[in-house]
Amino acid sequence: MINILMIEDDLELAEILTEYLEQFDIKVTTCDDPYIGLSTLNTSKFDLTILDLTLPGIDGLEVCKEIRKRHSIPIIISSARHDLSDKVNAFEFGADDYLPKPYNPQELLARIKSHLRRRSITEEETKSIKKDLVCDDFKHIITLEGVPLNLTVAEYDILSYLIKKEGGAISREELIYNCDSINEDSTNKSIDVIIGRIRAKLGENPKDPKYIHAIRGVGYKLEQ
Structure with a gap:
């Protein structure tokens, strides 16, 4: 099963996405508090993170930066902020994708599969090269x-x-x-x-x- 952490304070949207992704053997853990989200990511293993930018207490771009400092997992930004500067900063801070809200859950699923497929290929290539x-x-x-x-x-x-x-x-x-x-x-x-x-x-x-x-x-x- 694929494990995803979603840091999202819109719990209604989170529930819709969770129910949809569960059909495809994807388990979603949702945190509406970014600090709890960061803590959860540090203590549990996840394959990918879906991150909102407009969060209570700390901007999502800062959360993105903190995630990338400690983890190499794919980060998909899911945000209603369409400003070009937000998109540019998100990628500079380590995001792998930026999905503007509103979007169809099918598109999110396709992007999740794409990032995990690329990650799997990279990991296989890394395993084939012996590292001390x-x-x-x-x-x-x-x-x-x-x-x-x-x-x-x-x-x-x-x-x-x-x-x-x-x-x-x-x-x-x-x-x-x-x-x-x-x-x-x-x-x-x-x-x-x-x-x-x-x-x-x-x-x-x-x-x-x-x-x-x-x-x-x-x-x-x-x-x-």
Whole structure:
């Protein structure tokens, strides 16, 4: 069964969509409070998120950003806000799709199937490529050749971010901004110290690293 989290404060719409999607073996969990929605997403496993933008307490765009920081699941925006700026910001914050209300539930179903099909293909391709370092956000562990690493929260946040951005050059400032456990007042030197600890736990020689490479004038990148 497919499990979907819907963060939507229009409970009548949520009920209609839930009943429709249940016909296709899709279970929908609805949260009308965005904070509860984020908490639910962190404690349970879902295949996809349907997210409204006009929510109580916090704008849906901020919710989208928070989801994408921690999860790689597809995000479909379901919103009555038709402003171009909202659509652009939604995609910049990590949304995979934007479905303007009102819409036919059949179209939502088609988009859900499309995103899950793409995700399944991507996961199969990833499995076919052997990786030494694997990050499991759901279990909150990173393994090196199948063995879990004993990481602090800050070490986990930085290493998981580098893994997800594999091959990309990441600045120290980007790590500070995107890793919740790192204080925004932290210095570049503090990032270097944490990177040093991570390298030690990976058994790396800092002069000839296998995974984490320093990029002069920029920061770091991870290759494997």
